[in-house]
Amino acid sequence: MRRDDRGLELTTSSADAAEALSRAATSLVGHRLDAMAHVNVALDADPGCVLAHAMKGLLVVGVRLPGRYPEAQAELEAAETASDRANEREKGYLAALSALIRGRTLDAVSHYETILAACPRDLLAHRLVQFELFWIGESTWMRDIVERAAPAWSADVPGFGAFQALRAFGCEENGFHADAERYGRDSVERDPANGWGAHAVAHVMEMQGRDEDGIAWLDGLKGHWSELNNFVHHLWWHRSLFHLSRGEFGAVLEFYDREVRDPESPLIEANPGHYGDFQNAVDLLKRLDMYGCDVGDRWEAIADLAEDRIGNHAAPLSSGHVATALAAAGRDSAVEAYLAALRGYASTDETDNAARVRSAVLPAAEGAIAHQRGDHEAALGHLLPARRGLWRIGGSHAQRDLFTRILADSARRLGRNDVVDILLEEMSRTGFARPAERLRPPGVAKH
Numbered sequence: 001m002r003r004d005d006r007g008l009e010l011t012t013s014s015a016d017a018a019e020a021l022s023r024a025a026t027s028l029v030g031h032r033l034d035a036m037a038h039v040n041v042a043l044d045a046d047p048g049c050v051l052a053h054a055m056k057g058l059l060v061v062g063v064r065l066p067g068r069y070p071e072a073q074a075e076l077e078a079a080e081t082a083s084d085r086a087n088e089r090e091k092g093y094l095a096a097l098s099a100l101i102r103g104r105t106l107d108a109v110s111h112y113e114t115i116l117a118a119c120p121r122d123l124l125a126h127r128l129v130q131f132e133l134f135w136i137g138e139s140t141w142m143r144d145i146v147e148r149a150a151p152a153w154s155a156d157v158p159g160f161g162a163f164q165a166l167r168a169f170g171c172e173e174n175g176f177h178a179d180a181e182r183y184g185r186d187s188v189e190r191d192p193a194n195g196w197g198a199h200a201v202a203h204v205m206e207m208q209g210r211d212e213d214g215i216a217w218l219d220g221l222k223g224h225w226s227e228l229n230n231f232v233h234h235l236w237w238h239r240s241l242f243h244l245s246r247g248e249f250g251a252v253l254e255f256y257d258r259e260v261r262d263p264e265s266p267l268i269e270a271n272p273g274h275y276g277d278f279q280n281a282v283d284l285l286k287r288l289d290m291y292g293c294d295v296g297d298r299w300e301a302i303a304d305l306a307e308d309r310i311g312n313h314a315a316p317l318s319s320g321h322v323a324t325a326l327a328a329a330g331r332d333s334a335v336e337a338y339l340a341a342l343r344g345y346a347s348t349d350e351t352d353n354a355a356r357v358r359s360a361v362l363p364a365a366e367g368a369i370a371h372q373r374g375d376h377e378a379a380l381g382h383l384l385p386a387r388r389g390l391w392r393i394g395g396s397h398a399q400r401d402l403f404t405r406i407l408a409d410s411a412r413r414l415g416r417n418d419v420v421d422i423l424l425e426e427m428s429r430t431g432f433a434r435p436a437e438r439l440r441p442p443g444v445a446k447h
């Protein structure tokens, strides 16, 4: 038996495997590129290491491509053959992996909560449960878990900076902006390469409309992001939002081509269909479209990615973006194939994910498609009654804001100022400062 950085027991006799597992956890928590490489080192050192197999499976499931789930299942089965030697914490990871492979997100969350009740310093479980809850929109739950564990943490616990980043994001999505900024800045002071901490503070600045602060904050940290995985593109998406808000569309297109969606960058070449990258791209292009900015032929490459995602329901927010991209590129037959797959899944699948598709993804998708086709009455018909449940599509306030903007744009084009006023009031309650200016940044015609 060995122990990890925080003293948690690891079922392995190999010191090399234990060290590699700790490195893998640090990498995964830190959105770094080399998590899988460290897991493989652990497996080379101890092929029967249960937690290494579980982590490998969880990394595979984390990319949200069900076509790759058999790889995760193989890791699960390899781990189960050795699981009689595993401790309860490690068995918890296996149970979470099994649940995720079967589309049972809430079951996986329960397994992580059980791990954290016994081991509140398990940083990996914190990262994974926040990831799962974030992608289903359960922001209150997300914060509750990290706050529950906070008394077990202090500056002398290894990984404290990463914990502070998780705490910051939990606070931010629940409107505790001052706490979020304090924890986020603390995490970055401890490690300037902590992308999640930088990200939480960027979210605070986005919500508060602090465009200049946001640009300066991210600009000051960008030199520390060379080891980050595709999450770095999301940081550039945030940077782009600040410029978008200032009406600097040329800068946004420049960032889009160079930092958010450069098809020749090594990260995108290695994983062109990454769901987060896809979301960032669709979101920026649609926001630019709605502001009347010509995005050229950029939708075409993104619509190709969207077609590849038809029938993939593992990431609800991405499913909403698929509709947006296909409609924007005018791919009508693909839109119909996508909607048929989505409706079929929503009506026949019994997982909590399918319930989310029924209540949030379908109205968001149908609203986005109607908006793109200029049928603004239909867009209102889909989005207005569903809007209060759209949080179930997952992601952050800033990401879901795209669908509020689509609804507001349709309402504005119909002259429905009553609806626009309601939406502005709701945006304000959600925590967005200056909502009216967000809908009409400088330089955008009031047509």
Ligand SMILES: [Fe+2]
Pocket: 199, 203, 234, 238, 396, 398
């Ligand atoms: Fe974000």
